[in-house]
Amino acid sequence: MSIFITPFYINSPVNIQECMVSLRGLGFKLLREGRLFRKILFDLEKSQYCSDEELRQLQREKLGSMINYAYQNSPYYKRLFGKLHLTPADFKDISDLKKLPFISKKDVKGNSEDFLAVNVNRHFIRKVFTSGTTGSPLKVYRDLYSINFENALLRRQYRWAGFCPDDRKVILRSSPIVPSDIKRPPFWRKDLFQKSLFISAYHLSKENIEYYFNEIKKYKPVALETVPSAGYLMARLLRFRGLKLDFKYVFTSSEVLMPHQKEFMQKEFGTQVLDHYGTAERVSSIGMCEKGNYHIYPEDAVTELVPLEGRKDTFEIAGTTLNNFAMPLLRYKTGDIVRLSSQRCSCSRNFQTIESIDGRKTEECFVTKDGRFVSLLSGMLSMDLKNVIETQFIQEDIGKIKIKIVTGNGYSDFDELKLRKSIKNFLGDDVNIQVEKVTSIPRTDGGKFKQFISNLNANIRESNANYREF
Numbered sequence: 001m002s003i004f005i006t007p008f009y010i011n012s013p014v015n016i017q018e019c020m021v022s023l024r025g026l027g028f029k030l031l032r033e034g035r036l037f038r039k040i041l042f043d044l045e046k047s048q049y050c051s052d053e054e055l056r057q058l059q060r061e062k063l064g065s066m067i068n069y070a071y072q073n074s075p076y077y078k079r080l081f082g083k084l085h086l087t088p089a090d091f092k093d094i095s096d097l098k099k100l101p102f103i104s105k106k107d108v109k110g111n112s113e114d115f116l117a118v119n120v121n122r123h124f125i126r127k128v129f130t131s132g133t134t135g136s137p138l139k140v141y142r143d144l145y146s147i148n149f150e151n152a153l154l155r156r157q158y159r160w161a162g163f164c165p166d167d168r169k170v171i172l173r174s175s176p177i178v179p180s181d182i183k184r185p186p187f188w189r190k191d192l193f194q195k196s197l198f199i200s201a202y203h204l205s206k207e208n209i210e211y212y213f214n215e216i217k218k219y220k221p222v223a224l225e226t227v228p229s230a231g232y233l234m235a236r237l238l239r240f241r242g243l244k245l246d247f248k249y250v251f252t253s254s255e256v257l258m259p260h261q262k263e264f265m266q267k268e269f270g271t272q273v274l275d276h277y278g279t280a281e282r283v284s285s286i287g288m289c290e291k292g293n294y295h296i297y298p299e300d301a302v303t304e305l306v307p308l309e310g311r312k313d314t315f316e317i318a319g320t321t322l323n324n325f326a327m328p329l330l331r332y333k334t335g336d337i338v339r340l341s342s343q344r345c346s347c348s349r350n351f352q353t354i355e356s357i358d359g360r361k362t363e364e365c366f367v368t369k370d371g372r373f374v375s376l377l378s379g380m381l382s383m384d385l386k387n388v389i390e391t392q393f394i395q396e397d398i399g400k401i402k403i404k405i406v407t408g409n410g411y412s413d414f415d416e417l418k419l420r421k422s423i424k425n426f427l428g429d430d431v432n433i434q435v436e437k438v439t440s441i442p443r444t445d446g447g448k449f450k451q452f453i454s455n456l457n458a459n460i461r462e463s464n465a466n467y468r469e470f
Helices: 007-011 014-032 035-047 052-073 075-083 094-099 105-109 144-161 209-219 228-241 259-269 377-381 413-427
Strands: 125-130 138-143 169-172 188-191 196-199 223-226 249-253 273-278 285-288 294-296 301-307 314-321 332-340 353-357 388-397 400-407 432-437 452-454
Touching: 014 144, 014 188, 035 052, 035 144, 052 075, 052 094, 052 314, 094 301, 105 138, 105 332, 138 144, 144 249, 144 273, 144 285, 169 228, 196 209, 209 228, 223 228, 228 249, 228 259, 249 259, 259 273, 285 301, 301 332, 400 413, 413 432
Parallel strands: 169 196, 169 223, 223 249, 249 273, 388 452, 400 432
Antiparallel strands: 125 138, 188 196, 273 285, 285 294, 294 353, 301 314, 314 332, 332 353, 388 400
16 A cells, blocks of 8 residues: 555654655665666666567567466466467467467456466565556556566666666656645655655645745756656646746656647756656556657567557557566557557667557546646546446536446445545545446547546636636
8 A cells, every 4th residue: 555545644744754755765765776676777778779689589588488487377377278278388489479369457357366476475566556548446466576677667768868866856646645635835745765856746736836846946856757647737837827947857657648748848847758658567668768759668578569440550559578477467458559650760779669659648637626736537546446347537517526437246335435535535525526326438439438527618617716727
């Protein structure tokens, strides 16, 4: 469980909270940046300049090990291989993966424990919940090796930009670093060991932005690490107040970086924005190099691009993990969409180039009664809601939200209580929540799922003084 939603953290004074944040940072440093991390990073620094065939051979070797491991230790794959009359010896090349069927979130959601390797020590793995593209929590497990591997991939990308780990940075993400009922600054907490200033995404408003500006200027960071919607919102609020923050580096992740968000942030923050795409399931990683182009990282997973019917150069990402031994997932379809590029990047790395990532979009903001704009609704469901299949948020009035849910057979009042508590942890106790149980949630004409719908534009934007374009 995240420390930020524990009663002890929420009810502690600021100085105790900052101690907890720093101790958390120290723990991350010890566990995620030790000898194993340094070895992985050393290997990644070498492999980025390998030839196409050397990278393919690296994947063959890692895939062979993962196939054998899944066969020996995953109950799901043990049964599947038996049903298909396959053994690890039948997988001699990457193309042999096609002997296995694709799996989806639906397959894993109902059987997560079945995918968990039987030989892992549960004390040394991390259980996380991801709401994904349908707002339906999915439980996945990660081992320490895969966590270190992702951190090393990010460190390599930051090095491409020129960022040094000892440089100070501001972190603006979905964690409720400051309890939602706090109305006055500080809206931030410092991590002394990771040289980071965590700032709350849930207290951003026209009234509060000057507090943020002054604290960030005082802290003197060189980098901003953020989710695109929050970074974009902060840039808009700064522009509205006529304030200017310059960063040397801006790194985004966890949501799709929209072209207008990237362009606006680059102009307002005076630097290039570099984006990273990863999955909670650890089945694919894609990141921007210093030239601003997306590349698939072949060391982390075998990423398959599945053509979409009737859409030229557009593909769904399916992936096979090469590094997460806690929960091997083979040929897992993510539901995320990419478009291929025909250009070869001038960075000279032999990684496949992607033009854009089009899945998991977050563009709307929930508006609170006190004028805050919250665009991170998917993060509110990172909890064990086993009996909630899908969710959709709809705002039709200031401070009020309707949640449409598709429920499983075991859904109870306790599940609804957990759902309401989770939302209030982020939006505050004064938010009015209406829960509506439905049999299904309609898709758009294009077949896409919209997790958040704002009807404020049509109904009350002009008439409510707390909600104006800025």
